[in-house]
Amino acid sequence: MTDIPDPSAWSCPLPLRDHPAVVMGHGGGGTLSAELVEHLFLPAFDDPALRLLHDAAVVEAPAGRLALTTDSFVVRPLFFPGGSIGDLAINGTVNDLAMVGAIPLYLTAGFVLEEGLPLATLGGIVQRMRAAARAAGVRIVAGDTKVVDRGHGDGCYINTAGVGVVAPHVDLSPRHARPGDRVLVSGTIGDHGTAILSVREGLEFESVITSDCAPLTGLAQAVLAAAPGTRVLRDATRGGVAAVLTEIAQAAGVGVVLEEGALPVRPEVRGACELLGLDPLFVANEGKMVAIVPAAEADAALAAVRADPLGRDAAVIGTVTADHPGFLVARTGIGATRVVPLPLGEQLPRIC
Secondary structure, eight states, X not given: OOOOOOGGXXXXXXXXXXXXXXXXXXXXXXXXXXXHIIIIIHHHTOOHHHHTOOSSOOOOOOSSEEEEEEEEEOOSSSEETTEEHHHHHXXXXXXXXXXXXXXXXXXXXXXXXXXXXXXXXXXXXXXXXXXXXXXXXXXXXXXXEEEEOTTSSSSEEEEEEEEEEEOTTOOOOGGGOOTTOEEEEOSOSSHHHHHHHHHHHTOXXXXXXXXXXXXXXXXXXXXXXHOTTOOEEEEOOTTHHHHHHHHHHHHHTOEEEEXXXXXXXXXXXXXXXXXXXXXXXXXXXXXXXXXXXXXXXHHHHHHHHHTSGGGTTOEEEEEEESSSTTOEEEEOTTSOEEEOOOOSSOSSOSOO
C-alpha cells in the first residue's frame, strides 16, 4: 500500500492540524476553505495560473486544434498497489487526450470530500496527483472543493477536465479502421482491475499484483511518428480490451479477429482471473493502449512501442476484417473461433 504523508510535512500546516479530518467548514468558502487551499492545494499544485485564485484560469492557447475532455473518479479503495485515486485522476485524463493524438497541457481538479476524511489521507492523494502531473508534463491550473455529509461520499471523489493541442495532420477515429489493419496492445492486460479487486477481496498471491496506472502520451506520440497512417488509438479502461475493440468494430462497420495466444497477460493476473471467474479481456487497464494501424506499418509501430519501458510487453494481437461487421471474434489455440460478447453490466464496479 502507498504510504500517506504526515500533515506536518505540508507547507505551513499548523492551521490544518487543528482539524485532523475534513469538516463541513472546509467546503463552506470561509476561513477553513481558505486554509485548505493555502496550505495544501496551492503548495502541491503550485502554478502561476492557480495562484491567482480567480474564478477561472487564464492560460496560453498554442496554435493548433484543442482537445477537451472531462472525467470523474470514484475508485474504491482510495489507495491500491501501484497507485491511488489521485494517480488515476491525472493519468486517466491525460490518456483520454493522448488517445486523440493530443499533447496534454492543462488540467482542472474538483474534489468532493466526505466529512470525516482524514486530512492525512487527502494529503496523500494530493501529493500523488502532484507527482503524476509532473511525470505527465501537465499543469493543474484550476480547482474546486466541496464537502458532503458523513456517509455520503466514500471519502473522496475527483472530477477533472483536461485540455491539449492536436497537430493539424493528426486525424484519429474509431471509424477509420479498415479491413487488413493490425491490432496492437501496448502491454499486459487486466493489471489494474485485478489489483483493485485483490485489495477489496483481501486476496494474496505469490507476487503482488499492481496497477498499470501511467500516462500514455509518450507511447501515443511514438506510434504516430512511426506509423503515420495510424487509424485509432484507445486506452482500454472500463470494459477492457474487449469493449474497446467491439466499439471500434461497431463504429467502423468492420470485424476484429483476436489471437488468444498472442494476448499478453501476466501469470499472476491470469491466475487471479481464473480464481475469480473473470476474463482478462474484460478487465480494466489504466496504462495500456490499443492501436489500429495499417498492416504495412505494424512492425514499425510495434518497435516504437517496445522501445519505451511502458511498452516492453507490447504485442500484435489481431486483425481487422470485413467479415462479421460489428463483432469481436477470438481465435483459440486449436484454431476454433468464438464470438466475444460484451457483458450486460460492469464486471468490476468502482475501479476508476
